[in-house]
Amino acid sequence: MRSFFCVLLVLLLSGCDRNEVGDVSLGVFTTKDIKLDAFTDPVITGVTCHVSSIEANLDFSDPSDSSIACRQTGPITPDMLSQIDKSDDGEVLFTKSKSIFFKSMKIRRILDAENQTLMYLAYSTKETSGSFKHSLSTVPLWGTDAYSRSATTTD
Numbered sequence: 260m261r262s263f264f265c266v267l268l269v270l271l272l273s274g275c276d277r278n279e280v281g282d283v284s285l286g287v288f289t290t291k292d293i294k295l296d297a298f299t300d301p302v303i304t305g306v307t308c309h310v311s312s313i314e315a316n317l318d319f320s321d322p323s324d325s326s327i328a329c330r331q332t333g334p335i336t337p338d339m340l341s342q343i344d345k346s347d348d349g350e351v352l353f354t355k356s357k358s359i360f361f362k363s364m365k366i367r368r369i370l371d372a373e374n375q376t377l378m379y380l381a382y383s384t385k386e387t388s389g390s391f392k393h394s395l396s397t398v399p400l401w402g403t404d405a406y407s408r409s410a411t412t413t414d
Contacts, residue, residue: 302342305333306398308379325364327381329396335403345370375400
C-alpha cells in the first residue's frame with residue numbers, strides 16, 4: 260500500500276512544471292487554462308522571460324498561441340555575450356510539448372548585433388489555421404556592461 264502512494268505521488272509531481280508561476284482558469288465550463296511560465300536565460304542570466312500559453316487539460320493538443328515578455332533582471336556582461344550563438348537563427352533555450360503529435364512551443368535567442376539587442380522568439384512548430392503562431396520580445400543591451408563591446412564582437 261505504501262508503494263502505491265509513492266507511485267501516485269511521483270505521477271502527480273511529474274505533471275508539475277517547476278517553471279510555472281501562474282495558472283489562470285478560463286472558466287467553469289472549459290478545461291483550458293492560461294499557464295504562465297518564467298525562465299532565466301541559461302547563459303545571459305541577467306534576462307528573465309515570462310511566457311503565457313493555453314493548456315487544454317483533457318485534449319490531445321494545446322492551442323498554438325503564446326506570448327512572451329523578456330526583461331533585464333540582472334547584469335549582462337561581455338563574457339556572457341561572448342558565449343552565445345551569434346548565427347542568424349540563434350539557439351533554442353526552452354521547449355515545451357503542446358501535443359502528442361509532435362507539436363511544441365520553442366523559445367529561441369537571437370542577437371541583433373547591429374542594434375545591440377537580444378531577441379527572444381516564442382513559436383509553435385506546427386502550422387495552425389495557415390500560420391505558425393509566434394511572439395517576439397527584445398532586450399536592448401543599452402546601459403549594460405555588454406553594450407559597448409557587443410557591436411564589435413563577432414564569431
